[in-house]
Amino acid sequence: MTDRDTxxxxxxxxxxxxxxxxxxxxxxxxxxxxxxxxxWLREQGLLDNEDTFTANDxxxxxTFREALRGLLGARHSGSQLSPETVxxxxxVARAAGLTAQIHDQRWVLKSCSPGVDGALGKLVVIMLNAIxxxxxxxxxxxxxxxxxxxxxxxxxxxxxRWCSMSVCGNRAKQRAWRARQTNPST
Ligand SMILES: [Zn+2]
Numbered sequence: 001m002t003d004r005d006t007x008x009x010x011x012x013x014x015x016x017x018x019x020x021x022x023x024x025x026x027x028x029x030x031x032x033x034x035x036x037x038x039x040w041l042r043e044q045g046l047l048d049n050e051d052t053f054t055a056n057d058x059x060x061x062x063t064f065r066e067a068l069r070g071l072l073g074a075r076h077s078g079s080q081l082s083p084e085t086v087x088x089x090x091x092v093a094r095a096a097g098l099t100a101q102i103h104d105q106r107w108v109l110k111s112c113s114p115g116v117d118g119a120l121g122k123l124v125v126i127m128l129n130a131i132x133x134x135x136x137x138x139x140x141x142x143x144x145x146x147x148x149x150x151x152x153x154x155x156x157x158x159x160x161r162w163c164s165m166s167v168c169g170n171r172a173k174q175r176a177w178r179a180r181q182t183n184p185s186t
Pocket of ligand 1: 163164
């Protein structure tokens with residue numbers, strides 16, 4: 001899967017990249033080890049070099065990633081957000097130490113906890129800002145269950161359902177077409 005025209009604006013792209021650290025279709029996980037996970041956070045500027053990072057932190061990170069995939073997946077028709085997913089998301093926000101501060105004469109939200117809690121909290125702040133500026137609703141995960149790639153919906157109608165019309169969109173159309181051939185009444 002390539003990124004094509006699916007990049008999100010501003011910092012929201014970091015959230016999109018975070019969700020896509022797991023390629024569901026190929027099973028390739030960029031956060032497979034502790035070192036890899038810490039490196040990813042440092043490369044995004046979310047974790048300081050001197051911050052320690054444990055196996056538990058790596059676990060927190062992948063749990064949060066999958067909860068975010070669940071949050072976006074719950075936008076699909078007929079889908080629901082599970083109570084476990086809500087708990088996991090709330091837990092990350094609680095641990096982040098979110099605080100409002102005055103910066104350049106305006107209130108800004110900051111994630112003040114050290115280590116991985118603060119790093120994941122920075123992602124929460126990015127998402128809250130994206131809700132404020134209206135970009136959050138356009139971050140989607142592909143409706144193809146085997147894909148679930150996070151993409152930014154640049155479509156004018158805001159109705160993008162697949163990461164790529166030419167790949168997952170066509171697959172869905174072909175499935176619907178085959179279903180109609182087997183059962184023409186539907
Ligand atoms: Zn897809």
